[in-house]
Amino acid sequence: MATNTTIIARKYAKALIEAAKEPDKIETLLSEAMELEKSIEACHAQSFLADDIVPDAQKNELLNKIADNASEMMGNLLRIIAENGRFSLLSLILKEYKSLANKTLGHDEVEVISPVTLTETQITKMINVIKTKFDLKNVTIINQIDEKILGGFIIKNNVKVLDASIKSQLAKIAAEL
Secondary structure, eight states: OOOHHHHHHHHHHHHHHHHHOSHHHHHHHHHHHHHHHHHHHHTTHHHHHHOTTSOHHHHHHHHHHHHHTSOHHHHHHHHHHHHTTOGGGHHHHHHHHHHHHHHHHTEEEEEEEESSOOOHHHHHHHHHHHHHHHTOSEEEEEEEEOGGGOSEEEEEOSSOEEEEEHHHHHHHHHHHO
């Protein structure tokens, strides 16, 4: 069951999808949301926005500065988040938007966990494997790094998991012994 914060974030994301209407605009906002999400993560802005000690005026200032450099629709979303004091939900709203946009556009987001960042060539090959193994049409790969898997990879989508990591193979051997 979804939490209240997830439900609220999903409502904001749905409103943004409805405002965009056209696939081209949804796609453009999707790219912008992904860039914004990376920026927020890189500068640890989410912890700043979620911190109760930080005055709302400072949080407003940050979101308004970001909004001034964003597209009109993304800027409007950021200003509404600020007006409603939903600062701590920004990252969750962006994640929900990504999920809804991918679903609306017919993209399948697949997580590939590997010990190192995949190259463009590896991503292209991985997309072809995923399309075949998971019977998907449009695939977007989200590469997560986990050095603990030692080698190989783990592929996850909403329905299936394909674990071809060395760590899991070693665990299987250990279980057999």
